[in-house]
Amino acid sequence: MSSVTAESSGSGSVPERxxxxxxxxxxxxxxxxxxxxxxxxxxxxxxxxxxxxxxYEHVDPDALNSLVAGRSDADVSLTVAGYDVRVGPDSAVAQRSGN
Known part of the structure; x- marks a missing residue:
């Protein structure tokens, strides 16, 4: 299982990313x-x-994997159900839209 790194901007606040x-x-x-x-x-x-x-209602998961996996220049941005997501060469970062 992977580990999630949460990033928040206040003391005890809900993670923003x-x-x-x-x-x-x-x-x-x-x-x-x-x-x-x-x-x-x-x-x-x-x-x-x-x-x-x-x-899969927002993006084809197999296509996303093909675009990103093993590529050092990967940089894909998309919005999924109210979340802004950036998928880079080694991680996916999500934040609520509008943050």
């Missing part, structure tokens, strides 16, 4: 996106559909 590293022995880029959004939503990744977040 979540970063999940992907590749190597970690999750695929698309799974890293799901894990980062789940962390911000405060739910298990398997429960995201109940929160109205279904990744």
């Amino acid at each position: 979540a970063r999940v590293r992907h590749g190597g022995s970690g999750p695929s880029p698309s799974l890293a996106v799901v894990e980062a959004i789940a962390d911000l939503a405060g739910v298990d990744p398997a429960d995201l559909p109940e929160e109205g977040v279904v990744l």
Whole structure:
């Protein structure tokens, strides 16, 4: 399982961003996106559909993996159900839209 790094800007405040590293022995880029959004939503990744977040309704996960995996110049940005996501060469970073 991967580790999520939460970033907040105040004492005890809700995390504003979540970063999940992907590749190597970690999750695929698309799974890293799901894990980062789940962390911000405060739910298990398997429960995201109940929160109205279904990744494949916004992007083809296989296409995202193909665009990013193993590329040092990867930089994909997308919005998924109210979350702004940037997928780079080694991590996915999600934040609530408008932050």
